[in-house]
Amino acid sequence: MKLAMIGFGQAGGKIVDKFLEYDERTGSGIVRSAVAVNTAKADLLGLERVPEDNRVLIGQARVKGHGVGADNELGAEIAEEDIDEVQGAIDNIPVHEVDAFLIVAGLGGGTGSGGSPVLAKHLKRIYTEPVYGMGVLPGGDEGGIYTLNAARSFQTFVREVDNLLVFDNDAWRKSGESVQGGYDEINDEIVKRFGILFGAGEVEQGGAVAESVVDSSEIINTLAGGGVSTVGYAAEEVEPEKGGGGLLSRFKGDDSDDGMDTANTTNRITSLVRKAALGRLTLPCEIDGAERALLVLSGPPKHLNRKGIERGRKWLEEQTGSMEVRGGDYPVPDSGYVASVILLSGVHNVPRIKELQQVAIEAQDNIDEIRQESKANLDELVEDDDDELDPLF
Numbered sequence: 001m002k003l004a005m006i007g008f009g010q011a012g013g014k015i016v017d018k019f020l021e022y023d024e025r026t027g028s029g030i031v032r033s034a035v036a037v038n039t040a041k042a043d044l045l046g047l048e049r050v051p052e053d054n055r056v057l058i059g060q061a062r063v064k065g066h067g068v069g070a071d072n073e074l075g076a077e078i079a080e081e082d083i084d085e086v087q088g089a090i091d092n093i094p095v096h097e098v099d100a101f102l103i104v105a106g107l108g109g110g111t112g113s114g115g116s117p118v119l120a121k122h123l124k125r126i127y128t129e130p131v132y133g134m135g136v137l138p139g140g141d142e143g144g145i146y147t148l149n150a151a152r153s154f155q156t157f158v159r160e161v162d163n164l165l166v167f168d169n170d171a172w173r174k175s176g177e178s179v180q181g182g183y184d185e186i187n188d189e190i191v192k193r194f195g196i197l198f199g200a201g202e203v204e205q206g207g208a209v210a211e212s213v214v215d216s217s218e219i220i221n222t223l224a225g226g227g228v229s230t231v232g233y234a235a236e237e238v239e240p241e242k243g244g245g246g247l248l249s250r251f252k253g254d255d256s257d258d259g260m261d262t263a264n265t266t267n268r269i270t271s272l273v274r275k276a277a278l279g280r281l282t283l284p285c286e287i288d289g290a291e292r293a294l295l296v297l298s299g300p301p302k303h304l305n306r307k308g309i310e311r312g313r314k315w316l317e318e319q320t321g322s323m324e325v326r327g328g329d330y331p332v333p334d335s336g337y338v339a340s341v342i343l344l345s346g347v348h349n350v351p352r353i354k355e356l357q358q359v360a361i362e363a364q365d366n367i368d369e370i371r372q373e374s375k376a377n378l379d380e381l382v383e384d385d386d387d388e389l390d391p392l393f
């Protein structure tokens, strides 16, 4: 499906930049337009692929191009004040050619965390296309203010968008790596998973090879109904279709579609479906209770079959307890992998979100306490002074 992507803040801009690179590399054509919005000038300059005309610096009068320093209330205020400038860039998007908007942001900082829900609300008011959010949760080691920002932004963002796709940095960080190197790998993981998912809806229906190609309306229907989504992934290396004629195919001839082959293909698919659902999700959670799901099998058409997908789909129905599980394939003839991507939409049992809310409440109490203490200390300090002094204001 074709998306208008808006990266808000540094993380958001970098991830949208990566999606553009993915599009270039794979020819999947999912980014119809890309916009980056930030309060920090340097972050916008650091982007590589988002067109310069589509980079919007907001809040110049307030923060002079230096970012909001993880103050997401200020981030939200600036987004509201400068929404016309953001809209100016969105006016360049041929909206009739996009299936949906996708606002991408790290929720732990200030600019993207505060601004994304504001932009979502604005877009929902103006356009009829769905508005999705992609929210990145901070690592647990980033500190209380990041957790507090993420918890508050999450609450608002999920309410304003048609669906919030979540990626949890905390579940994906690796110890002993530089933060930057870590983010590069993490961003690759994000783009790979969501790239296959959204790319699936871009294949022409009725192609000679496709058995049951996923359509963008199936993605939209799986996301419809709102809530929080998470994505699973698993892949296995196979022989690509093109430039073939290796030993094996010469041996077998072209039309040797024997039962053994079909059984192997089916088994590989069902095993990949299990691995994707039970392995690490973008937002770890219990899959039981997910309201809707979509299964996408991508790879060379000869390694995809309807039976495998049907079995995988049934298994997912049992595991989630949902009657709304869709499935289909995404033929990629020259791929060296068969990959299974599972979108679980409307998930409820998410320990990380509960934890986030708990930590945020504690952080809020702590901040209030410190404020009160600090006021008391100041009063004491000033009172101690015997001489009466008129305040300045």
Ligand SMILES: Nc1nc2c(ncn2[C@@H]2O[C@H](COP(=O)(O)OP(=O)(O)OP(=O)(O)O)[C@@H](O)[C@H]2O)c(=O)[nH]1
Pocket (backbone or CB within 6 Å): 008, 009, 010, 011, 012, 014, 015, 039, 040, 067, 068, 069, 070, 071, 105, 106, 107, 108, 109, 110, 111, 112, 113, 136, 137, 138, 139, 142, 146, 169, 183, 184, 186, 187
């Ligand atoms: N996955 C991923 N997460 C990132 C990346 N950069 C930052 N983050 C996360 O996103 C959060 C927000 O950081 P930024 O995007 O830099 O914040 P911002 O929106 O620019 O806001 P301010 O810098 O406060 O103005 C951080 O707490 C990290 O958890 C990235 O490249 N990839």
Ligand SMILES: [Mg+2]
Pocket (backbone or CB within 6 Å): 009, 010, 040, 043, 067, 109, 111
């Ligand atoms: Mg920043």
